Amino acid sequence: MILERVRAGALAHPERLLVAAPDGQWSWAAVAAEVDRRVLDAAPLRGETVALQASATAAALLRLIELEARGARVVLLPPEMEPGREAEWMARLGSGPSQPGEVVLFSSGTTGVPKGALHSWDTLSARVHRSAGLDGSRWLLTFALSAFAGLQVVLHALDNGGALVLYHGTPAEGGRTGAEHGVTHLSATPTFYRFLLATSPPEVLASLRPVQITLGGEVADQGVLDALGRSFPQARLTHVYASTEAGAVFSVQDGRAGFPAAWLDSAATPLRIRDGELLVGRARGMKGYLGAHRADDGELLATGDLVEVVGDRVLFRGRRSERIHVGGAKVDPSEVERVLLEVPGVVAVRVSGAPSSLMGQLVRAEVLLAPDRTPAAMRLALRAHASERLRPQEVPRLWNFVDTFERTSSGKLVRRAT
Amino acid sequence: MEEREIILEALARVCDEKGLAPTALQDHTVLGASGLDFDSLDMATVVAELDGILGKDPFASQQASFHTVADFVELYRRATAS
Numbered sequence: 001m002i003l004e005r006v007r008a009g010a011l012a013h014p015e016r017l018l019v020a021a022p023d024g025q026w027s028w029a030a031v032a033a034e035v036d037r038r039v040l041d042a043a044p045l046r047g048e049t050v051a052l053q054a055s056a057t058a059a060a061l062l063r064l065i066e067l068e069a070r071g072a073r074v075v076l077l078p079p080e081m082e083p084g085r086e087a088e089w090m091a092r093l094g095s096g097p098s099q100p101g102e103v104v105l106f107s108s109g110t111t112g113v114p115k116g117a118l119h120s121w122d123t124l125s126a127r128v129h130r131s132a133g134l135d136g137s138r139w140l141l142t143f144a145l146s147a148f149a150g151l152q153v154v155l156h157a158l159d160n161g162g163a164l165v166l167y168h169g170t171p172a173e174g175g176r177t178g179a180e181h182g183v184t185h186l187s188a189t190p191t192f193y194r195f196l197l198a199t200s201p202p203e204v205l206a207s208l209r210p211v212q213i214t215l216g217g218e219v220a221d222q223g224v225l226d227a228l229g230r231s232f233p234q235a236r237l238t239h240v241y242a243s244t245e246a247g248a249v250f251s252v253q254d255g256r257a258g259f260p261a262a263w264l265d266s267a268a269t270p271l272r273i274r275d276g277e278l279l280v281g282r283a284r285g286m287k288g289y290l291g292a293h294r295a296d297d298g299e300l301l302a303t304g305d306l307v308e309v310v311g312d313r314v315l316f317r318g319r320r321s322e323r324i325h326v327g328g329a330k331v332d333p334s335e336v337e338r339v340l341l342e343v344p345g346v347v348a349v350r351v352s353g354a355p356s357s358l359m360g361q362l363v364r365a366e367v368l369l370a371p372d373r374t375p376a377a378m379r380l381a382l383r384a385h386a387s388e389r390l391r392p393q394e395v396p397r398l399w400n401f402v403d404t405f406e407r408t409s410s411g412k413l414v415r416r417a418t
Numbered sequence: 419m420e421e422r423e424i425i426l427e428a429l430a431r432v433c434d435e436k437g438l439a440p441t442a443l444q445d446h447t448v449l450g451a452s453g454l455d456f457d458s459l460d461m462a463t464v465v466a467e468l469d470g471i472l473g474k475d476p477f478a479s480q481q482a483s484f485h486t487v488a489d490f491v492e493l494y495r496r497a498t499a500s
Contacts, residue, residue, distance in 0.1 A: 327458065357469075357477040358462035383435050397463040 001101070001121055003039070003069040005158045006032045013161055016136070020181050021058040021166035028161075031062060038066045045072035049098050051086055053077045054146035056166045061154070064145065068121060073098030075116070076105055076146035092116055105148055124151050125159075134160035137212075140178040141166050142188035148242065149216050153187050171195035172204070179207040186235075187214040190224045191348060191405075191413050197227055198347040198370055205231055214251075216240035217412050219305075219316040221338045222257040229255060249280050258307075258315040270300065277320060278303045306332065324353035325360050329393035333363075336396065339389045340365060343382055345373040348405050350413050354398050365396035368405055375401035422491050424471055428464045429487065432456065445488040453486075474498065 006028065009018070014029035026034075050072040054060050056079065067074045077089055093104060093116045103119045139157045141164050143150035157164045162185075167177040171192045178186065186208075188196075193215065197205070213228055213235045220239035228237055240251045241259065250271070252259050263271055270281020279300040306317040318332035325331070333351035340349045348368040353361035369378055379399055386395045406414040426443055433442065438454060449456045456464075469475040476482045476497035484490045 354466060356462045356466050357475050358458060358465055362459075362462055362466055380435070392457075392459055397459065398466060 001068070002065050002155075002158060003032075003035055006035065006065060009158070009161050013136075016161065017138075017163040017181075018157075019058045019061055019164045019166065020177075021056065021061070021164075022168050023057045023059055026058055026062075031065070034062060035065050035069060039069045042070065045070040046100055047071075047098060049073045049075060049090075049093075049104075051075045051077055051090055053079060053081060053086070054144050054150070055079045056141065056144070056168055058166070060145055061164065061166075064154075068101070071100040073100075073102040073104065076103065078106060078146045079144050089116075103151075105146060105151075119148075124148075125155055128152065128155040128159055130159045134162060137162040137185050138181060138183045139164055139185045139187065140174060140181075140183040142171070142174055142186070142192050143217070147217075149187065149240075152242075153185075156185075170199065172199040172201075175200045175204050175208060179204050183208070184210060185212045185214070186210045187216065189217040189412050190215050190220050191218060191407060193224055193228055194341070194348055197231055208232070210235045212236050212238065214238045214240055216242055219318075219334060220257060221341070223338065223341050225255055225257060256313065258310075258313045261309050261312050261314050264309075264314065272300060273307055273309070273314075274302075276306050276308070276317070278305045278307045278314075278316075322352075324351075324363055326353075326356075326362060326393040327359045329391070331363055331394045336363060336365070336386070336390065336394055339386055340367065340382055340396070342389075343378070343385050345370045345378060346382070348413070350405065351396065362398055363394060363396045364398040364400065366400045366402050366405070368402055375399075421472065421494060425464075425468060425491050425494055426487070428467045428471070429490075431467075432460050432464055436460070443487060445486065447487045448485060449487065449490060450485070468494065 006018070009016070009028040010032035015027050017025060018028045018031050019026045045067065050067050052060065052063055052067065052074055054064075054076045064074065064076075075090065075093065077086060081089065089106070099120070101121045103121060103124060104116045105119060106116055134156070137157065137160055139153050139162055141150060141153055143153065145151065145154065154164060156162065163181070165178055165181045165183050167174050172195070174192070175196045210232055211234065213232060215224070215237070216239065225237055225239070228235070236253065237255050238251050238253045241249050250259060250263070264273065272279045279302055281300060304320050306320055307314050308317050316334065318334035322333050323330050324333055336351040337349045340346055340351070346367060347370055350366045352364050352366075354364040356362045365382070367378070367382065369375065378401070382399070383395070429443060433439070433454065442454065447453050449461070465475060465477055472494065474494065474497045476493040482493050484493055
């Protein structure tokens with residue numbers, strides 16, 4: 001089904017760019033010819049499970065299209081997986097027959113052990129739309145091919161005669177590569193955009209002219225939405241709420257954080273709140289976890305995301321599992337992060353709980369500063385700002401100023417339980 | 419640096435953040451309400467920082483009590499590294 005799209009595109013616009021990557025550039029016709037050749041030369045793989053480590057290369061993308069055409073169940077391993085651990089990851093899946101068109105993704109695992117989630121090309125395509133306005137669009141792939149969001153970008157480009165621009169390295173490198181290839185569509189995490197805006201030279205930002213900017217994978221706060229609006233006034237801003245488990249669920253395009261509270265009462269959207277936690281319908285979600293029982297269709301899925309209705313808006317209040325317990329108080333690390341990000345000179349923040357013999361946990365902040373800022377001056381400024389905006393238990397007590405942050409292949413900050 | 423100095427520095431850092439003059443720190447200075455007015459969060463902060471630097475926490479295994487700066491330093495002198 002993917003190869004058919006590539007073949008159709010190769011007939012309609014053979015010379016148009018399909019993929020630009022560190023290992024080469026391919027037109028639609030070249031990709032179609034290469035994959036057709038491989039499919040003809042090799043035996044079908046129906047019933048077989050084949051692993052693919054999803055590096056940001058044209059080679060990995062072509063292999064993915066080939067495996068789908070040959071009928072294999074594809075297990076996409078994240079690019080950061082250490083070499084030699086393939087067997088261990090595959091063993092997590094257990095055994096069992098596979099159906100053609102199945103795709104296994106590992107949940108990004110910002111905490112804990114990644115789980116294999118079973119999708120199909122049909123479920124992955126459920127929210128991919130085709131529109132004349134997207135013809136010839138160019139998409140910067142900031143997510144790994146092994147991430148749900150990464151595959152959404154790939155399928156959007158393939159369905160719309162678009163091009164995929166792949167790169168290795170930092171968000172600034174992504175921005176530079178994107179500007180060079182004239183990308184029209186950016187889809188990335190809020191963390192990616194904060195790094196992009198803070199670390200790109202002004203001439204690169206000025207030469208990036210996206211018409212569409214999509215945020216996903218993490219909660220989009222008002223600060224990052226406003227900053228993107230200022231830097232890219234011509235772009236439409238969309239933030240998507242999605243997860244590996246539930247599939248893409250909804251998107252918001254009014255430039256405001258959260259989503260309209262009216263959606264909770266609408267029969268059209270399976271969104272509910274129970275005990276402060278967002279529940280979503282799984283109708284469009286994945287088929288189930290491998291090695292676990294399959295949930296009934298139509299069941300509401302607990303997302304682990306805590307929400308609060310404020311006026312006409314539902315706002316996100318962090319992950320249930322990431323709550324920090326300071327004395328008797330519950331602290332939402334995302335709220336603390338949001339407040340610290342308001343301080344000029346702060347590029348990225350990760351807030352977590354540090355063990356404390358006296359309080360159970362204390363709030364710790366790891367902070368990445370813009371190059372022209374010094375920790376000595378910023379510590380007091382951050383502390384003062386946090387004290388003004390937060391309850392005493394929420395104010396970070398332990399501060400680490402770091403040079404870099406680990407990000408997952410899908411561009412989220414790695415969150416480690418302490 | 420001597421353990422005592424490290425402890426005084428950690429206390430001074432919290433004083434600094436609370437807007438108190440660090441010169442107020444003497445052996446007989448009371449840490450609680452009748453002195454520097456350190457609350458439980460302030461003390462937990464000092465203890466967590468010192469655990470990171472000295473590798474010991476007198477509050478980890480037992481109920482430890484103190485009144486003055488000198489008492490607090492003494493708790494650390496008696497505690498063994500974890």
